Amino acid sequence: MTLLGAWGRRPDLFSGGRVARRRWFDGVDKLLWWIPLAMIALAGILIASTQRQAGYADWYQHWVTAAVGMGVALLLARVPLERFSQWQWPIYGVMVASLIAVRIVGVSALGAQSWINIAGFHVQPSEFAKVAAILLLARVLTRHPVERPVDLVRPVGMISLPWLLVFVQPDLGSSLVFGAILLVMMFWSGMPGAWVVLFMSPLFTAILAGAFPWLLLAWIPAMGWLAWSSLPWKRMALAVVLAVQGVFAVATPWLWNHFLQPHQRARLTLFLDPSQDPLGGGYHLLQSMVGIGSGRLFGTGLMQGHLTLLRFIPEQHTDFIFSALGEETGFLGSLLVVAGYVVWIWRLLQIAGKARTDYESLVVVGIGAMVMFQVVVNINMTIGLGPITGIPLPWMSYGRSAMLVNFIALGLCASVARRGLAAKARR
Secondary structure: OOOHHHHHHHHHHOOOHHHHHHOOOOOOOOOHHHHHHHHHHHHHHHHHHHHOOOOOOOOHEEEHHHHHHHHHHHHOOOOOOHHHHHHHHHHHHHHHHHHHHHHHHHHEEEEEEEEEEEEEEEEHHHHHHHHHHHHHHHHHHHHHHOHHHHHHHHOOOOOOOHHHHHOOOOOHHHHOOOOOHHHHHHHHHOOOOHHHHHHHHHHHHHHHHOOOOOHHHHHHHHHHHHHHOOOOOOOHHHHHHHHHHHHHHHHHHHHHHHOOOHHHHHHHHHHHOOOOOOOOOOOHHHHHHHHHOOOOOOOOOOOOOOOOOOOOOOOOOOOOOOHHHHHHHHHHHHHHHEEEEEHHHHHHHHHOOOOOOOOHHHHHHHHHHHHHHHHHHHHHHHHHOOOOOOOOOOOOOOOHHHHHHHHHHEEEHHHHHHHHHHHHHHH
């Protein structure tokens, strides 16, 4: 038999590898994967642009970390999500222990003690705690959906300890992410929308008490009416809600003037008028807005940003990467990236709606809440619509821990999507 004849009879000699690769990628949700990968590719170029005049160049680490994360995500995509639900308490224990370790042996940077040095790498446990919290809350809410006020005790109690440990680092941005995850997942589990408003109302009461106290005359009665109309034990609910609103309305001005330091107050309010301190607390924001505005419609071109070249914006490769995007790709490029996030979240909602179990659905929704909250807060921060909180932009900001967590989240969502497609094919 000739060698050519052997090839003709045994085509699998050379196609076996391709077949194996096709099987590996069977059921892959292309929209779910390609949007983050496109953002990572673009972000690597933007990070390189921010480091052109720097004495170091580690922009390629963004892509290296993404490659590692991609491998982790592909592995997780093949693991049924229910396996994680069986490890509820070990996951909770590791999460709390790592956050406590930050307080004991953590490394401080940029005013926060949020990292642990492991084999020369700075690992941020609060990032991994976000995914752990999602898995834990999904387990709790699957068994005990929020249908009565007493059902709030379990999820709120479980998330309170890690939230507090993150808040005291201090890491205000990550602590806010925990709150967003909790509210969205409880709503998805069945909590009425009116309860979501009541849950968030103390925050708005505090803001109004400091900025527009006269609006409290309408806001507090409105919350009282909402409590009366949506909660059981109406008189008790009304009394509790009005008491909480009153405490926040009275305590906020006192805490603002006597508890917070001047630089902390400035950090929360300078976004309203950053020109008050153009060389201090407002410098970041002013330069970010100038850079984004200078991009106009089409941008200056990749690697051609003038403010990015001169490094006018500190930490631009991390929390302020959107300013480099706005300068070098303009309004159209920025709009395309924002649209990518919207489409990705829309795809997650589709996956959650078709999930085989409530647990899988809740995990996907929690991940969507985590990503979308970070996107909204980060972009608002860079364009002057919110305070600077130190929240990274998913897939685009430089950061190993955040990138790995994003890919872990992607792998979990891909697992749900894959099993949903398999179940549909069997039907």
